[in-house]
Amino acid sequence: MSNTDDGSRPVPTHARSLVFIGLERSPPYILESSKIPSELEDGEVLLSIELATICGSDIHTLVGQRTTPNPCVLGHEGCGVVVKSSRPDVQEGDKVTWGICASCDNCQFCSLGLSNKCENLIKCGHVLMKKAPLFGTYSTHIRCPRGTPIVSLPPALTPQLAAPINCALATMVNAMSKIPPVPSPGERGASVALVQGAGMLGLYGIALLKESGFSKIYCIDVNLPRLSKAAEFGAIPVHPDQAWPYATEPNEEVIRPDSVDVVFEVCGNKDGLPQGVRALRVGGTYVLIGLVHRDSRMNILAQTVITKCLTLIGVHNYTGKHLEEAVKFLSQHHDRYPFSSLMGPVYPLTQFRNAVEAAKSGRFFRVGINPQ
Numbered sequence: 605m606s607n608t609d610d611g612s613r614p615v616p617t618h619a620r621s622l623v624f625i626g627l628e629r630s631p632p633y634i635l636e637s638s639k640i641p642s643e644l645e646d647g648e649v650l651l652s653i654e655l656a657t658i659c660g661s662d663i664h665t666l667v668g669q670r671t672t673p674n675p676c677v678l679g680h681e682g683c684g685v686v687v688k689s690s691r692p693d694v695q696e697g698d699k700v701t702w703g704i705c706a707s708c709d710n711c712q713f714c715s716l717g718l719s720n721k722c723e724n725l726i727k728c729g730h731v732l733m734k735k736a737p738l739f740g741t742y743s744t745h746i747r748c749p750r751g752t753p754i755v756s757l758p759p760a761l762t763p764q765l766a767a768p769i770n771c772a773l774a775t776m777v778n779a780m781s782k783i784p785p786v787p788s789p790g791e792r793g794a795s796v797a798l799v800q801g802a803g804m805l806g807l808y809g810i811a812l813l814k815e816s817g818f819s820k821i822y823c824i825d826v827n828l829p830r831l832s833k834a835a836e837f838g839a840i841p842v843h844p845d846q847a848w849p850y851a852t853e854p855n856e857e858v859i860r861p862d863s864v865d866v867v868f869e870v871c872g873n874k875d876g877l878p879q880g881v882r883a884l885r886v887g888g889t890y891v892l893i894g895l896v897h898r899d900s901r902m903n904i905l906a907q908t909v910i911t912k913c914l915t916l917i918g919v920h921n922y923t924g925k926h927l928e929e930a931v932k933f934l935s936q937h938h939d940r941y942p943f944s945s946l947m948g949p950v951y952p953l954t955q956f957r958n959a960v961e962a963a964k965s966g967r968f969f970r971v972g973i974n975p976q
């Protein structure tokens with residue numbers, strides 16, 4: 605099954621991939637073998653996938669809440685080993701993660717530092733195979749096209765720790781870059797944050813906020829097991845039923861109005877927006893991250909945003925710079941938080957249906973796919 609590549613390293617001739625073929629088919633995917641060319645395109649990198657993870661957006665594709673072209677190799681979260689590289693900065697044998705947005709580095713958005721919104725964007729796990737043949741992670745191999753950020757992983761970051769870096773963690777690093785710097789101790793008292801949602805984004809957000817100096821972080825979610833995980837990460841867990849009406853006395857368990865510096869929305873539920881706006885102090889910052897779907901019309905008063913002098917910011921994906929910071933952050937702090945407890949069961953590609961069912965059950969923060 606292997607070529608020899610200029611006598612040095614064997615390169616596989618074929619990849620086996622889970623290909624999305626459209627919702628009118630049942631199941632909407634097939635396991636397919638496809639040829640790997642012996643020569644890579646300019647700027648391309650071929651990787652062998654060590655571990656992939658199922659993200660909520662993959663489930664959205666499979667249940668029709670998100671439009672994905674087909675045929676397309678599904679999956680975007682994962683990590684792998686470089687098999688062959690046509691880039692001088694990426695070496696064969698390197699363990700790496702990669703950015704989900706391959707960009708042109710040439711258009712107006714790339715020059716504005718928004719390569720995640722590149723006019724010629726190629727998005728991992730959401731691209732037609734004829735445009736980028738193997739740019740998805742539910743596959744033995746992935747071909748990262750030119751313009752894909754690729755970052756080496758230190759040995760301490762096991763595949764279980766590293767696989768979700770290139771979606772949830774890098775996105776939250778981008779979210780952190782949008783908030784004002786935390787004042788130094790004594791300058792203006794404590795910094796307080798509210799994280800709406802205790803999923804993968806929320807937990808990474810809690811760790812990032814803590815390490816940047818926030819002294820109090822509330823996390824709100826309807827799911828009690830998730831809330832207790834948020835508490836393990838150091839947040840004050842709050843169930844929505846407890847949060848309102850506001851306390852008249854300061855209370856660790858209840859979020860007071862006009863008291864929070866920063867709110868991260870990572871729950872995808874628009875009904876939390878009035879609550880976030882009420883919790884923010886004058887001049888506070890609201891970062892919207894999770895509401896990436898059509899049922900997201902905002903039910904807040906512009907008047908309140910204006911009179912409280914709030915800043916509302918949207919964050920979608922991230923750039924290569926954020927991915928590098930994400931790898932650095934996890935390398936430094938992976939043993940200070942229970943990150944390794946976030947990985948649920950791992951399935952082979954042949955059991956993709958079971959993996960999807962496990963992911964849909966909501967019992968695990970992440971379900972893994974080992975395609976080898």
Ligand SMILES: [Zn+2]
Pocket residue numbers: 659660661680681771772
């Ligand atoms: Zn994702």
Ligand SMILES: [Zn+2]
Pocket residue numbers: 707708709710711712713714719721722723724725
């Ligand atoms: Zn561009």
